[in-house]
Amino acid sequence: MNSTLTLNPTLTTNTAFTSTQSLNDLVKAASKVISPLGPISTFAARTPWVGMEQESFEEVARRLKTIVDVDIYPNEFVLRSAQNRGEIRQEFLEIQLQKWLDSQSLDIPHDVAERFCRSALLLDDPLPSKPLEISELKKIIKKVSHFNCRIIKKQTVKTFSQRMEQLGDGRIAKDLNRHMIKWCKLFLDDIQAVWSMPNRENGFYDAWRGIIKYDPSLKSTVRKKLNEGPQNADDALMNALQEMDIPFKEIQEYLEAHLYALPGWAGMMLWRSQQSAKEHSLLLEYLAVRVSMECALIKPYLPLPKQDIDAKAFLEPLVSAWAQWGDMPVSLISQLPPTELEAYLTLAYRFDKVARYRLWLEAWEKTYEDQLMKLITSKQSIVRKMDKTVMAQFVFCIDVRSEPFRRQLEQEGPFETIGAAGFFGLPIATTKLCSHHSHNSLPVMFNPQFKVKEISSDIELKQYQQRNQVVNSLSSTFKTMKHSLPSSMLLPEISGPWLGVQTLARSFIPKWAGSTFHKIQKKWLRKPFTKFTIEREHTIASELPIGFTDGEKVNYVRQALKMMGLTNHFAPIVVICGHGSYSTNNPYSSALDCGACGGASSGFNARVFASLCNLPKVRQTLEKEGISIPEDTVFVAAEHITTTDELKWLYVPELSNTAKDAFNQVESILLKVSEKANAERIPQLPNIHLNYKKPKAEAERFAEDWSEVRPEWGLAGNAAIIIGERRLTQDCNLNGRVFLHNYNWQNDKNGDLLEAIINGPGTVCEWINLQYYASTVAPHYYGSGSKTTQTVTAGIGVMQGNASDLLIGLPWQSVMQSDQNIYHSPIRLLVVIQAPREYVERTLSHNQAFNQKVQNGWVRLASIDPEGIWESWS
Incomplete structure (x- = not known):
């Protein structure tokens, strides 16, 4: 309704809206x-x-504390634990304190203010619980009667x-x-x-x-x-x-x-x-x-009593702070002249818990940045140069879980790995074989422009549909009986024996049970060979176009190859690696697939992209533009299963002789790479029954165990994104904490590639980082509590119990090592750009949204110039 409403004339204090448009x-x-x-x-x-990124991180923190009593800075226990682990160095805490003091305008001797703030910053010296003497406090209140009204600009x-x-x-x-x-x-x-x-x-x-x-x-x-x-x-x-x-x-x-x-x-x-x-x-x-x-x-x-500031409640903690941390007796404080007294109280008011925790967080972030800087710069002088012909190139998603696997892969042979956005630049909605539903297979911040369907020959498809329908019918019949009052009374007797055996098997021998059930289902379904609708099909105007035109195929391949930095020196085989996860009985299973694409595994995109790259017409057009893909280079598709750290082939077309040799060489080392990657990852999972001698078997058990609350760590631990050449980090153990996106500034004269990376993958990484951050620092508000007590509700989300908010973040087990110890370090994303200083300045100047995030403290920024000099911008 868009009618104009006449407001109650008695509400003259309101400057009222007059239409629904205003509302x-x-x-x-x-x-x-x-x-x-x-x-x-x-x-x-x-x-x-x-x-809320137009406001500073601290401003949002203060508002949330006031309105809903939520702290979005790490608490004292988390900060102390990080300090004890060596993740917060005292020297950086001191540097941040001096910066804060320099930013303040106070009529207090610098040494006095510094002594007070340093004492307050220790965290282990709380304010006394004993109230101050009323007589002394009354003197102070009388001297600064207007102070509490002046200092609080707005409630x-x-x-x-x-x-x-x-x-x-x-x-x-x-x-x-x-x-x-x-x-x-x-x-x-x-x-x-x-x-x-x-x-x-x-x-x-x-x-x-x-x-x-x-x-x-x-x-x-x-x-x-x-x-x-x-x-x-x-x-x-x-x-x-x-x-x-x-x-x-x-x-x-x-x-x-x-x-x-x-x-x-x-x-x-x-x-x-x-x-x-x-x-x-x-x-x-x-x-x-x-x-x-x-x-x-x-x-x-109604009417509610007017909200008045309680002078005693407001001033007492400020006076106590000076008595405790400023070593000033209350009797001495009360004797200060009004102007000087206000200055002292103003400092105590500004340097509250939010300000103190901010400095601790910044020191934590600076410590990590310093450690990353030293790791990268110390390795630059000994970077391995590939003196042999590269036999295979692997394009992985920038996902932090890819980093350990890439590192192990590079150590096993003449292989090169490349980091790029895991949807490979394809803005598609995908429809799997026999499915009537599409799934957007791209970051949720974008909308699909095309639809790609998985198809098969008519005869094979009809037979597969029949087998698939049997499985689906059994499942839907079971659900219908469960929700029907008469049949639900008989269901336990009908299904009890089978479900009882299944429960025992999945409980005591989960790996064997899961593997057996999958084999039975796969053998029954016998999915036929499939291909994709990559050629443009006629569709009605209201639907997404199916497939691509010839020009669109070239455009998306060109765009993706440039973003990857893969425009020359192609290996005989180029493996496009999507990624996905696998777990059982896990409401948050989609959170372990692509962190940006709404639970979509990017294996589908990998197959489509590899298919496009193999098209002769696409290659011929690209060659005219200077991107020459050798005739014997073949693109194949695989999927990195992050729960078990293995690479599964999805699409392997006919290979050239040199590609066959490369493929065989890759095949020969994949099991070893998987074992080494699991050996590095599995011990990080807290489980008293871990079998460290068989890490791959343990990973498979975790994936199949329906009682496992933590099948993998997901993207926990993420801390930075490095936008630069792989040789910058290829000898660095980044501990699965860094997103890696390939970028060569020399091929980006006008800065378009860098801006595209910042706006796309860079924003995705920021969202992932702040999701994990929020779920760690405020698990009761921004997380989703323990998996063991979650209730899946309405088929759309989880609650704790039967009457909580719909929980918006990650489970406790996704960020915590135990009930007491965190696993994910809640620090804000560090964006590291390998480019000359003027490139970074140009990016900040042209990209106001990114500049705002840096200035307001939502991300941090550093750069590495061509000489290897590290510069911090935040």
């Missing part, structure tokens, strides 16, 4: 504080702060239900969340619910309004008020805001506070609103329901 703008602006949350089946790493807006908590009544805020969780689950459930929410097709607000009058958990007066509310969401949200007399200038922040309350469910509503034009107003409807319910619940308590 939509406010909701859109407020939505920046949450991140879209897709279903767990297509889980993709996302930074939860993607809409962060909280919802009325949150203010009720501050007043000592926490029931309304908790009840409001409980009701919203209930209604969101009902509305969003497309899979598990036998009976769906009535009128769901009409939208969230309409469906909720239709049944709210029957909710027995609400008082009759509340039900009546909600039932008599406006018929559309726009009017309902406006009316509720007016009834609570929220000033217009505070409405956006008020809506933000409501979104912060349940960022998971709100994030799912936001994601849904972005997927379909029909549901474009879903987030507004969510807020209309939530604010309307808050208004009805809070009505008896």
Whole structure:
């Protein structure tokens, strides 16, 4: 509805909006504080702060602490543990402290301020719990009566239900969340619910309004008020805001506070609103329901008492800080002149816990940067030069899990490895054989431009469809019986013997059981030889085009090869390596596939890209442009299984003689490479039953064990991305912590390649890094808790118990070594660019979004110039 509404004339204090357009703008602006949350089946790493990067990291940290009491800096225990492991050096902590002091303008002797801050920074000297003497504190309050009002420029807006908590009544805020969780689950459930929410097709607000009058958990007066509310969401949200007399200038922040309350469910509503034009107003409807319910619940308590700053509560910790860390008795503090006293209190106010933890985090990051710099620069003088002909080139995803495997592979023969974005530049949606559904096979920040289908010959396809249908029918029949009341009574007796045997086998001999079941299924299905629809097919205008035109084939191959830096010196065989993961009984299995592509394994993309590169027409066109691929060079496709660290062939066309020799040489060393990679990786997994003598067998057991909460570490530990030549790092053990993207600045005169890497793979790495960071520092808010207590809900995500927020991040086991010790080091991504200084300056100048991230502390930046000199930019 787009009608103009007349506001209550008594609300003259509001500079009110007059149309739904204004309201939509406010909701859109407020939505920046949450991140879209897709279903767990297509889980993709996302930074939860993607809409807030125009603010500094510290500003966002302070806001979250004030509104929802969430700390996004590592806590004291995590910082101390890192220091004890040698990951935070005291010298860098001192450097960061001096930088902070230099940035402050204070009327205090520098040595006094430095002594106070250094004492406060130790972390192991807490403020005394004993309250200060009232008489002395009153003197101080009287001297600086206006100080607390002047120093706090603006109080962060909280919802009325949150203010009720501050007043000592926490029931309304908790009840409001409980009701919203209930209604969101009902509305969003497309899979598990036998009976769906009535009128769901009409939208969230309409469906909720239709049944709210029957909710027995609400008082009759509340039900009546909600039932008599406006018929559309726009009017309902406006009316509720007016009834609570929220000033217009505070409405956006008020809506933000409501979104912060349940960022998971709100994030799912936001994601849904972005997927379909029909549901474009879903987030507004969510807020209309939530604010309307808050208004009805809070009505008896209105008007709320005015929020006043408690001078005693505000000043007491500042005075205590000087008494404790400044070694100044309270009696001496109270005798200071008002101007000097304000200066002392201002320093204590600014150098609070957030500021202190910021310096510790920066020292942690600087320590890692220094260690990485020394590792790389010390190896530059002894970089191996390939004096033999390169027999095979492997193009891996930049994923940190590829780094150890690449390193082991390079040590086994005349092989070269290359790092590139794992979707290989193909903006496609993929459809597997016999499937009616497509999956976007590219980073979630982009939309597919083409569709590619897996196909087979008609006769083989028909037979495969019949066999596949038998398997699917058995599965769907079982699910139907489970959800049907009469048949569910008989199901245990019917399925008990088979499921009992399966349970025992999977519990006590998981590796054998899993392998056997897979072999039986594979033998039964007998999937035929397949190829792809890479040739353009006719489609209706509303659908994605199927396949590519000749020009598009050349364009995407050219673009990808340039991004990889592979435009000459081709080996006889070029292996395009996608990657995927494998685990059993794991709701987060998609999180272990491509961290950016929503659970898509990039093996499909690898096959398509290798096929395109082998097309004679594509090669002929590229040769005219200076990219000459030898006739005997063959592109093949493989998949790196990260759970077991093995390489599986996906597409091997007819090979030339030299390619056959190279292929055989690769085949002969793959088992050894897999064993060595697993031997390096498996001991890092915490398990008392580990068999270190057979690391590959252990990895296979982890993948098949349905009780295993940590089949692999995923991308935990990620800390940096290096954009440069492989020879820069090929002799460095980077411990699986670094994304590696090939880049040669000499082939990028205008900087387009570097900017494309920063905007694409660089942004993906930042999102992955901040997802792991958030899940580590605030697991109760941005993570998803322990896997052992998770509940898969509505078929779309997980909760803890039956009434929590829809959890938006990674499980505890994905970032923690144990209940006490972290595995993932929560430091922000370090972007290292191998290029002359002017290239970096040009990138920062042209790419304002990246420059903003660096300036505001969301990523860090360093560069290595042609002389091997390391320069830190943040």
